[in-house]
Structure formats: structure tokens, C-alpha cells
Amino acid sequence: MNSKSKTNAAARLPRAKGIDMATVYAPKECARKVKRIVLSDMNRTIVQEFITILGMKEKFEAQDVPLPNKVVMFGPPGTGKTLTAFYIAHLLELPLVLVRLDAIIHSHLGETGSNVRKIFDFAKATPCVLFLDEFDALGRMRDSSDEVKEMARVVNTLLQCLDEFGGDSIFVAATNLEEELDPAIWRRFDTKMTYALPTRAERLQYIGLLIGPELTDTGLAAKAAELLDGCSFADLEQIVLKAKRKAIIEDRELDITAIEQALSEYDPRR
Ligand SMILES: Nc1ncnc2c1ncn2[C@@H]1O[C@H](COP(=O)(O)OP(=O)(O)OP(=O)(O)O)[C@@H](O)[C@H]1O
Ligand SMILES: [Mg+2]
Incomplete structure (x- = not known):
């Protein structure tokens, strides 16, 4: 994992080493990136509520209501999906771990499942916002018949990882193509955000x-x-x-x- 940060974020994330398909951004860098973010009223409300809930952890735990921790965003390019992941990391003062899913898949097809697991293991051990960009790459890959079996395994691994995802990390995924996502994956998200061209x-x-x-x-x-x-x-x-x-x-x-x-x-x- 290559750190863009000159701060000690990388030092606080020792286990990030060896995961070369991700980049870590320290909370300060996240803050800098989102200075000019413009969100629709609906998306601003969703983010605010999400942050409020995470700030009331004890109350939710006392009432046995699970906290949300999985966000999926979909919409056209250049509308603020990636920027929102930085914004959430900034508000939570957590590092952003940005993973490009197509990099995981294309570079080592045979190891895709274990790469997915490695990334989730990392997020389990280190509180962060784990951001998987180009999430639809999973759906796309399943079109190719040679890769169907392998990808079915990868999807299963991902489903397991999503089910086991807990602790203080947040999982965020973005896609341009909502319909490409496996419905079984889709329904595991507790928070869904839609993006459109600006009004x-x-x-x-x-x-x-x-x-x-x-x-x-x-x-x-x-x-x-x-x-x-x-x-x-x-x-x-x-x-x-x-x-x-x-x-x-x-x-x-x-x-x-x-x-x-x-x-x-x-x-x-x-
Ligand atoms: N809602 C927004 N508010 C402010 N700036 C924005 C917004 N959306 C996009 N931008 C500007 O455009 C750049 C690219 O946006 P971003 O990477 O968030 O798009 P995206 O929705 O993730 O697109 P893609 O689907 O191509 O990944 C941002 O770095 C920012 O400069
Ligand atoms: Mg993006």
C-alpha cells in the first residue's frame, strides 16, 4: 500500500504494508479535498444522519439497534461519489483507504478472493473508511464465461466479508452502474446514495x-x-x-x- 501522506498516518497503519492495490489518505488530507463539496439536500441529510448515529453508539447498542456501516453510492461520473468517501472519512476523522477493485481483479484473477479478504482483514484491524471504487467491476467480470466460476467465488468471499464487517471501520463502495451489481451484494448495504448531474x-x-x-x-x-x-x-x-x-x-x-x-x-x- 503506497501512502500519499507525509504525515504519520502510514505509521499508524502498519498492516497496510503489502496491500499494493490501495492508497491511504490521512484525515487531514481528506479534509483538504472536500473543502468545496456540494451535496444534494438528500445526500447531505443521509451523510449527516449517518454521522449522528455513529456518534450515539452507546444508545444504539443499549437498544440493540445495529449501527450502519456500509454505504453504496451510484451515479454518473464526476458527480461526487469519490469525494463523498473523503467527506465521510473527514467527518469521522478516520483515514481513507482507497481500493480500486478493477486493479484487484485484473492483476491477479486467481488471487482476487484472497485480495478481497486481505483488504477486509486490514479494515477489521485498523479503524478506517474502506472505499472500493468501481465496484461494478465485479458484475462486469461475470460476463466472461471463463471467469464465471472464479468470480462466483469472489462474490461469495465478498458477501462473507460484508456480513462479517464490524468494528469501527466503515465500508463505502461506488459504482456508475447500479444494475450491474449482484442483488445479493446490493441488499447488504444499509445506506444508499444516488448521484446525478448538478441542478x-x-x-x-x-x-x-x-x-x-x-x-x-x-x-x-x-x-x-x-x-x-x-x-x-x-x-x-x-x-x-x-x-x-x-x-x-x-x-x-x-x-x-x-x-x-x-x-x-x-x-x-x-
Ligand atoms: N458534488 C461535488 N461537489 C464538489 N466538487 C465535485 C463534486 N463532484 C465532483 N466534484 C469535482 O470533480 C472531481 C471528481 O469527482 P469525483 O471523483 O467525486 O467523481 P465520481 O462521482 O467519483 O466520478 P467517477 O464515477 O468517475 O468515479 C472532484 O475531485 C471535484 O473536484
Ligand atoms: Mg469516483
Whole structure:
């Protein structure tokens, strides 16, 4: 496991060594990444409730109501699924252990099951937010007949790991393709979050965060939010940054013309 952190997070996660399909992010790094997160009202409520419940552990235990600890997120690219995993880690002040499932599967097919187990063992021993990105890779792999048996074993391992998952860690999975997920896996999640392209109000909020309050007050954010209908958050970020760069090299203030130019060059909808 390669640590991106220069802090002592890696030192606190000694058993992460040897798991090379994951990256550990210290809570501080998670906090930095989520400064401009924009969540739909529904998703913000879901996250807040999740965190509140985890803060009332004793009360839930006393009433014998299990705590939620498995979150699945689905929706189009660039809408904030990965960012939400960082956000949850930040709120819980836990390290984020980011695992790319397709890396586990493609690199060592025969060892996929044991890799899955290794990762869950790690999360059992070390409180963290265990994040499996591209979760649909499991579903996809089962299309190929040669790999059906192996993948059936992997899915069984995953089901077992999900059933045994406990302690202070949280499991988070993300997928673009909800329907690709095995229903048996799907129903093991206690928390489900849906992502969509940003609404006009969300575009306005996000562009406002990207360009700052002064330019927002000139009406630029509102114009840009109108112009950039159909863009994901990731597209919005790229286009606004491109426009900012244009304004800097041309030594002028960021304006709607620069954003229009950036859009025509970037064209997310092509
Ligand atoms: N809801 C959001 N709020 C703020 N920024 C966002 C949001 N969604 C995406 N972004 C920006 O786009 C980048 C990519 O987003 P993220 O990785 O969370 O997308 P994703 O939904 O996980 O996409 P994919 O399905 O491709 O993995 C983020 O690092 C951030 O800069
Ligand atoms: Mg992602």
C-alpha cells in the first residue's frame, strides 16, 4: 500500500504494508479535498444522519439497534461519489483507504478472493473508511464465461466479508452502474446514495465556490450556471479552471466570454 501522506498516518497503519492495490489518505488530507463539496439536500441529510448515529453508539447498542456501516453510492461520473468517501472519512476523522477493485481483479484473477479478504482483514484491524471504487467491476467480470466460476467465488468471499464487517471501520463502495451489481451484494448495504448531474442551483453554488464571492456578485456565476447546463461537477471544475487560465494569460478579469471559450474547447457533451 503506497501512502500519499507525509504525515504519520502510514505509521499508524502498519498492516497496510503489502496491500499494493490501495492508497491511504490521512484525515487531514481528506479534509483538504472536500473543502468545496456540494451535496444534494438528500445526500447531505443521509451523510449527516449517518454521522449522528455513529456518534450515539452507546444508545444504539443499549437498544440493540445495529449501527450502519456500509454505504453504496451510484451515479454518473464526476458527480461526487469519490469525494463523498473523503467527506465521510473527514467527518469521522478516520483515514481513507482507497481500493480500486478493477486493479484487484485484473492483476491477479486467481488471487482476487484472497485480495478481497486481505483488504477486509486490514479494515477489521485498523479503524478506517474502506472505499472500493468501481465496484461494478465485479458484475462486469461475470460476463466472461471463463471467469464465471472464479468470480462466483469472489462474490461469495465478498458477501462473507460484508456480513462479517464490524468494528469501527466503515465500508463505502461506488459504482456508475447500479444494475450491474449482484442483488445479493446490493441488499447488504444499509445506506444508499444516488448521484446525478448538478441542478442549476447546485451549479450556481459550485461555480460560486470556484470563482469566489466578488465575481459571483457580478452575476458571472449565474450566467455560467445557465451556460453549463448538462455538465457534471468535474466538467464544471475543468471548464472554470480553463477559463481562469485563459484570463490570466490574457491579463484580464475572468468573464463569461472566457468561460464560453473554455466550454467550446472542452465540450463535455461531445
Ligand atoms: N458534488 C461535488 N461537489 C464538489 N466538487 C465535485 C463534486 N463532484 C465532483 N466534484 C469535482 O470533480 C472531481 C471528481 O469527482 P469525483 O471523483 O467525486 O467523481 P465520481 O462521482 O467519483 O466520478 P467517477 O464515477 O468517475 O468515479 C472532484 O475531485 C471535484 O473536484
Ligand atoms: Mg469516483
